[in-house]
Every structure is written in C-alpha cells, then in structure tokens.
Amino acid sequence: MWARGMIVQGNHDSKRDGTMTKTVIVGGGISGLATAFTLQECGRTDYTLIEGSPRWGGKITSVHENGFTIEGGPDSFITQKTAAIELCKRLGLEDQLSGSNSGKNAATYIWSGGRLHRMPEGMMLMAPTMVLPFLRSRLISWPGKMRAGLEVFIPRARGDGDESLAGFVRRRLGNELLDKIAGPLMGGIYAADPERMSLKSTFPMFLEMEKKHGSLLRGMMKRAKRPVKPEAEPRAAHGAKRPSMFMSLRGGLQQLSDALVARLPGTNLRTGCRALAVSHYAERYRIDLSDGSCLLADDVVFATPSFVTADLVEQLDPALAERLRSIRYVSTATVSLGFRRSEVAHPLQGAGFIVPPSEGRRITACSWSSAKFNHRAPEDCVLLRVFIGGALAEDLAEQDEAALVQLAREELQVILGIAATPVLARAYRWSKANPQYDLGHEERVAEIERSLANLPGLHLAGAAYHGPGIPDCIQSGIKVAEAIAARHVRGESSCRSDASSVCIES
Ligand SMILES: Cc1cc2nc3c(=O)[nH]c(=O)nc-3n(C[C@H](O)[C@H](O)[C@H](O)COP(=O)(O)OP(=O)(O)OC[C@H]3O[C@@H](n4cnc5c(N)ncnc54)[C@H](O)[C@@H]3O)c2cc1C
Missing domain, CATH: 3.90.660.20 (Protoporphyrinogen oxidase, mitochondrial; domain 2)
Incomplete structure (x- = not known):
C-alpha cells in the first residue's frame, strides 16, 4: 500500500523519485484550501496541497497594525450565496462572523459633477425599485429619469445571445444609468469594462427578469409585492435575524484561510513550492515541482489562475492551454x-x-x-x-x-x-x-470543460470559471472535492496499489 507523502523506493534520490499521493491540489488560495478541507471531510486524507508562495490564502490577506485591521484583497463575502458562511460555521468561526453595518452606514455614494450623491433608495444594482427616491435624486438628470422610466415599453431582446452589461443597460434603461450607476457599480465588482462584460455570466437574473416580465421595472415591482416564502428565506422565517448582505470576520477574512490551514495536517501541505508542469506518467499524472521533486497522482486539482493552469497543462493538451489563456x-x-x-x-x-x-x-x-x-x-x-x-x-x-x-x-x-x-x-x-467574464465567457468555459473531460482526473477550481467571489471559489472547491471522493467510492480511479510501479527517473 502507498503511504501518503512517502518517497518511494529505498535508496532514492528525492529529486528524481516520485512521491505518490492520490490527489494533488495546486494553489493554496481559498479555492484550493476549500478543496482540501472538503476532501478531508469526505474521508479522503490522501492529498497534497501545493502552494507556490510562502503563505496560504492567496488573495485573502489581512494585516493587524496599530489597532487597524487591513484587508489587502477581499474584505467580505456576499451572504446570498451561502458557501462561505456555511464554511465559517463548519470551522467553528460562527462567533467571529461580522455583518456589514446597516442603516445609514450601508449607504453607497456616487461621485458625480463634483459632489457625492447618495444612491437613490431602492436601487437594485442597475434598476430603481422605488419611484419617489429615484425621482427625487439629483444624481440622474430629468431626461435620464424619463429614459429609465421608458424601460417598461422597451420590448424584450430576441434570442438568447450573450449581451454586454453596457449593451443591456443602455438598451433598457439608457446611457445615464449605465454611466453613473450600473457601469461603475456592477462593472466595478468585476473590475471590468462594461462594454466587454458578459451579463449572462455575471448577473443573469436581469436577463431572466427581462425574459419573464418583459421589463426590469415591472419584474422588480412584482418582486417587491410578493409575500416572502418561508422556504425561500429560511433564516428569516423562524424569527431569526436575516444575515447582512455582506459578512466578514472580526479579525479579517484571513481568519477563514488560517482556520482552514489549521484543520489540515501539516504533512499534506507544502508552501514555497511551485508546480511547474503536469504530464502523463503511466496511468497517472506526474506533477513536476520547483524544488526539483515530483509527485504522482490520480487526480490533480488546479486551483490556480487560469493562465497559470494553462502553462501547467501545456504538455498534456496545448489546445486546452490556449482556451485557458483566452480568459483575460x-x-x-x-x-x-x-x-x-x-x-x-x-x-x-x-x-x-x-x-x-x-x-x-x-x-x-x-x-x-x-x-x-x-x-x-x-x-x-x-x-x-x-x-x-x-x-x-x-x-x-x-x-x-x-x-x-x-x-x-x-x-x-x-x-x-x-x-x-x-x-x-x-x-x-x-x-x-x-x-474577466468577457462576452462569450459561458461558451469559453464550456469548451474548457469539454476538453477536460478527455483528461479524467484533472479538475478546475477557482475564480476564473463560475464566479470570482469568495463563496463561488469555495463552492468550486467543494464541488471538485466531492466529485473526486465520489469517483474513488465508485472505484473509477486508475490508482494501482503496487509500490514498485511509481519510481520515476527524470
Ligand atoms: C483586490 C481584490 C479585492 C477583492 N474583493 C473581494 C471581496 O470583497 N469579496 C469577494 O467575494 N471576492 C473578492 N475578490 C475576489 C476573490 O478574492 C478572489 O476571486 C479569490 O480570493 C480567489 O481565490 P482562489 O483560491 O481561486 O485564487 P488565489 O487566491 O489567486 O489563489 C491561487 C493560489 O495559487 C498559487 N499559485 C499560483 N501559481 C502556482 C503554482 N504554479 N504552483 C503552486 N501554487 C501556485 C498562488 O500563489 C495563490 O496562492 C477580490 C479580489 C481582489 C484582487
């Protein structure tokens, strides 16, 4: 039997011999950490998590200095997608969760014409849901307000083609709402150019609303009047306080990545060691590492930015690498x-x-x-x-x-x-x-996933594919880990148990 993390063959040169591990996870950001933690929760402890930099957490980085808690990367996560909040609870961090403040302290302002304007109350990202605050706001000119009001008369788009955020908002609500609200707010979340950003891959609910109600304003009004279904709002239903829209942790988001690392056995973790390339080796994958050693695995999870993953899979499938590089x-x-x-x-x-x-x-x-x-x-x-x-x-x-x-x-x-x-x-x-979730993103990701289906045992997690937010990344890791665990339960793994077969001479 293979012992996890063991260098095979006695009298070996560790730079040349391969270490067998069932799963290698490349990238120790939140996606890779969530993958490792879920694998472990599924009883699969035979994995190695590789992180190229000296620290865990990837873009999550919180620093404490002179009484300040500074977030270098993400500072919170949305609670509507529940993966992050649930993970915090599984890690025993529930009492550390801290909701974004409400009331006056939740207001967003917009810099326009040399002053800050309060976002009209009732704005749902791009569309007003309350008439009076929108009409009273001095942020949007009267022609801009009238153009937005005409939205109810704009016919539905024909077909299911992808449309940019800018194209959609301009068509339905006019240029001014695009310029002053939707572009900087919704494009800002993705650090994107609204002219290139795919609405379908970022905010599909607006397309669905258009399709269903023929108008965003009509759809929003109906939604506002709809009684809250208990099953749709479980936390609110039993009298408990509904969670804030955004949550963080009292000591900063790094508490989450630190808690994950603390729950993973040190013997499964390697920092300061980059994956350089992945290739076929017999019926397994061989992962070459920057310290000169290599690992053999049945499953490899790439929880790295897609351009890094592209370099790693270049030898296996250059066309897949090219597709991965097409995500900007x-x-x-x-x-x-x-x-x-x-x-x-x-x-x-x-x-x-x-x-x-x-x-x-x-x-x-x-x-x-x-x-x-x-x-x-x-x-x-x-x-x-x-x-x-x-x-x-x-x-x-x-x-x-x-x-x-x-x-x-x-x-x-x-x-x-x-x-x-x-x-x-x-x-x-x-x-x-x-x-960047550019126009055509959905199709680009579907093509990547089709290519990947020809390489059983390779998996993708992370911000580049199905959402860049912390809950999306966690969900991507959970999904991959569960798929790997299920594959092994079904016995689909190509793993062989004879130790003599995995010594590698590079
Ligand atoms: C400034 C900023 C603010 C943000 N704010 C928010 C926010 O408030 N809320 C929110 O939900 N999201 C936010 N995001 C998005 C979110 O932080 C990221 O999408 C998410 O953290 C990405 O996690 P990841 O694990 O997929 O990737 P990463 O965090 O990038 O982790 C990938 C890891 O792979 C490692 N790696 C790379 N190459 C190799 C290699 N060859 N071998 C081994 N390891 C390698 C890297 O060192 C890194 O640690 C923000 C992003 C940024 C940049």
Missing part, C-alpha cells in the same frame, strides 16, 4: 489609509463611494471600511480603502506602492476633503488578479 485578467490595487477621526471633517456615514469613469478621476471606488464593518479601526480613527485600476485604468494599478498611496491621498483630498497625514498607509498591488 486585469490588474487592480488597493490602498488602505487610516486617519485620526478628528482630522476628517466628512461624516463617513455609509459603505463608501464609487466613481464613474466619465468623471475622469484616478480611483474607481472607496470603501469606508471602519463604517462598513466594526473592529476595523481604533475608536478615535477611521479606515478607508481606495480601489485603483481595473480594466479601464490598468496602468494606474501598476505603479509602485508609494505612488499608489500618494495617488489615493490626492484623490481623497479632492473627493472627501481629507488633507491630513494618514496614521497608517498600506498599498497592495494585484497584478493580473481579476479574471
């Missing part, structure tokens, strides 16, 4: 700035603001982190997080940290009037970190 990534940056509360005149009551590209500013958004979540800054301070770059201004995100901090400070001086010197400043550059 863009660069972003975040700058966290802490200020003394007394030095910021703005009340900062809200979740933050977004900036339409047409305003010509150099930032795309700013979260008022210490208002959005508790436990982010000392009592007498505030914490703000500025977003830079994305598909429409990638070059700005590629500057060095000092330049990013300077840029963020200059923009906050104009927008919020903050001239004070920050008590804390940290910039994070995220080079080619945001996968």
Whole structure:
C-alpha cells in the first residue's frame, strides 16, 4: 500500500523519485484550501496541497497594525450565496462572523459633477425599485429619469445571445444609468469594462427578469409585492435575524484561510513550492515541482489562475492551454489609509463611494471600511480603502506602492476633503488578479470543460470559471472535492496499489 507523502523506493534520490499521493491540489488560495478541507471531510486524507508562495490564502490577506485591521484583497463575502458562511460555521468561526453595518452606514455614494450623491433608495444594482427616491435624486438628470422610466415599453431582446452589461443597460434603461450607476457599480465588482462584460455570466437574473416580465421595472415591482416564502428565506422565517448582505470576520477574512490551514495536517501541505508542469506518467499524472521533486497522482486539482493552469497543462493538451489563456485578467490595487477621526471633517456615514469613469478621476471606488464593518479601526480613527485600476485604468494599478498611496491621498483630498497625514498607509498591488467574464465567457468555459473531460482526473477550481467571489471559489472547491471522493467510492480511479510501479527517473 502507498503511504501518503512517502518517497518511494529505498535508496532514492528525492529529486528524481516520485512521491505518490492520490490527489494533488495546486494553489493554496481559498479555492484550493476549500478543496482540501472538503476532501478531508469526505474521508479522503490522501492529498497534497501545493502552494507556490510562502503563505496560504492567496488573495485573502489581512494585516493587524496599530489597532487597524487591513484587508489587502477581499474584505467580505456576499451572504446570498451561502458557501462561505456555511464554511465559517463548519470551522467553528460562527462567533467571529461580522455583518456589514446597516442603516445609514450601508449607504453607497456616487461621485458625480463634483459632489457625492447618495444612491437613490431602492436601487437594485442597475434598476430603481422605488419611484419617489429615484425621482427625487439629483444624481440622474430629468431626461435620464424619463429614459429609465421608458424601460417598461422597451420590448424584450430576441434570442438568447450573450449581451454586454453596457449593451443591456443602455438598451433598457439608457446611457445615464449605465454611466453613473450600473457601469461603475456592477462593472466595478468585476473590475471590468462594461462594454466587454458578459451579463449572462455575471448577473443573469436581469436577463431572466427581462425574459419573464418583459421589463426590469415591472419584474422588480412584482418582486417587491410578493409575500416572502418561508422556504425561500429560511433564516428569516423562524424569527431569526436575516444575515447582512455582506459578512466578514472580526479579525479579517484571513481568519477563514488560517482556520482552514489549521484543520489540515501539516504533512499534506507544502508552501514555497511551485508546480511547474503536469504530464502523463503511466496511468497517472506526474506533477513536476520547483524544488526539483515530483509527485504522482490520480487526480490533480488546479486551483490556480487560469493562465497559470494553462502553462501547467501545456504538455498534456496545448489546445486546452490556449482556451485557458483566452480568459483575460486585469490588474487592480488597493490602498488602505487610516486617519485620526478628528482630522476628517466628512461624516463617513455609509459603505463608501464609487466613481464613474466619465468623471475622469484616478480611483474607481472607496470603501469606508471602519463604517462598513466594526473592529476595523481604533475608536478615535477611521479606515478607508481606495480601489485603483481595473480594466479601464490598468496602468494606474501598476505603479509602485508609494505612488499608489500618494495617488489615493490626492484623490481623497479632492473627493472627501481629507488633507491630513494618514496614521497608517498600506498599498497592495494585484497584478493580473481579476479574471474577466468577457462576452462569450459561458461558451469559453464550456469548451474548457469539454476538453477536460478527455483528461479524467484533472479538475478546475477557482475564480476564473463560475464566479470570482469568495463563496463561488469555495463552492468550486467543494464541488471538485466531492466529485473526486465520489469517483474513488465508485472505484473509477486508475490508482494501482503496487509500490514498485511509481519510481520515476527524470
Ligand atoms: C483586490 C481584490 C479585492 C477583492 N474583493 C473581494 C471581496 O470583497 N469579496 C469577494 O467575494 N471576492 C473578492 N475578490 C475576489 C476573490 O478574492 C478572489 O476571486 C479569490 O480570493 C480567489 O481565490 P482562489 O483560491 O481561486 O485564487 P488565489 O487566491 O489567486 O489563489 C491561487 C493560489 O495559487 C498559487 N499559485 C499560483 N501559481 C502556482 C503554482 N504554479 N504552483 C503552486 N501554487 C501556485 C498562488 O500563489 C495563490 O496562492 C477580490 C479580489 C481582489 C484582487
């Protein structure tokens, strides 16, 4: 029998011999960690998780400094998709969950015409669901409001073809809603160019609403009037408080990745070791690693960005590699700035603001982190997080940290009037970190998955395919792990149990 993690053959040279492990997971971000944890929960402890960098968590990175909790990458997850919240509960982190603040502290603002406007109450991403607040708002001009109101008369689109976010919003609600709200808000979530972003692969509910009701406004009104079905809102049904729309953890999201790592046996984990290539070896896969060793496995999970996965599978299937490379990534940056509360005149009551590209500013958004979540800054301070770059201004995100901090400070001086010197400043550059769900994404992913079906035992998890949010990534890992566990239960594995067969001479 194979012992997990054992170098086979006595008298071996560990640089040349292969170590047998049933499953190799490449990438120790949230997707890879969720895969490993689920495999283990399914009783499959014979895996090795490989992480190229010296730390676990991938884009999840939380830092504690002088009473501030700074998130370098993601700062929260949406609760409507339940995978993240359920994972936190499975890890015993329930008492650490912290919902985004509600009421005034949930308001989003939009920078337009030299001032911040509060998002009209009742806006559901792109469409108004309440008439009066929308009509009263000074954000949208009267012609813009009238054009949005005409939405009820716009016929349904014919056919099922993919349509860009921009094309859809322009067609149904007009240019102004696209420019001031839908583009920066919905495109911003994906750091995307709304002209290229596939609505079908990002916000399909709007297409469904158009199809079903013939109009978003009519669909929204019906939805607002519909009584809440207990089975549709389980948490609200039994008198329990409905969870906030966004959740984080009191000590930052890294608590989640740290808790996962703590539950995985150290012998299954390798950091600071990159996968270089995957090839066939007898009936298994051979994974060459940057320390000169290699692993043999029945299943390989690629929880890496798709362009990294492309390089790894190049030898196995160059056409698959090409398809994986066709998913574009863009660069972003975040700058966290802490200020003394007394030095910021703005009340900062809200979740933050977004900036339409047409305003010509150099930032795309700013979260008022210490208002959005508790436990982010000392009592007498505030914490703000500025977003830079994305598909429409990638070059700005590629500057060095000092330049990013300077840029963020200059923009906050104009927008919020903050001239004070920050008590804390940290910039994070995220080079080619945001996968783009461009027009045709669904078909692109379907083609990738068809190619993969010819390589049994290879699996994909992560942000590039079926959603980039933390719950999507966790769900992708769970799905893959369950498929692997089921495959082994069914005995479909090509795994052989004779130790003599896996020594590799490179
Ligand atoms: C600035 C920013 C803010 C975001 N904010 C949010 C948010 O608030 N909420 C939300 O839900 N989502 C957010 N996201 C998206 C979310 O953070 C990511 O989609 C998610 O964390 C990706 O997880 P992953 O495990 O798939 O990939 P990653 O976190 O990228 O992990 C992949 C891992 O693979 C490793 N790796 C790469 N190559 C190799 C190799 N050859 N061998 C071994 N290991 C390798 C990497 O080092 C990395 O650790 C944000 C993203 C960014 C960039």
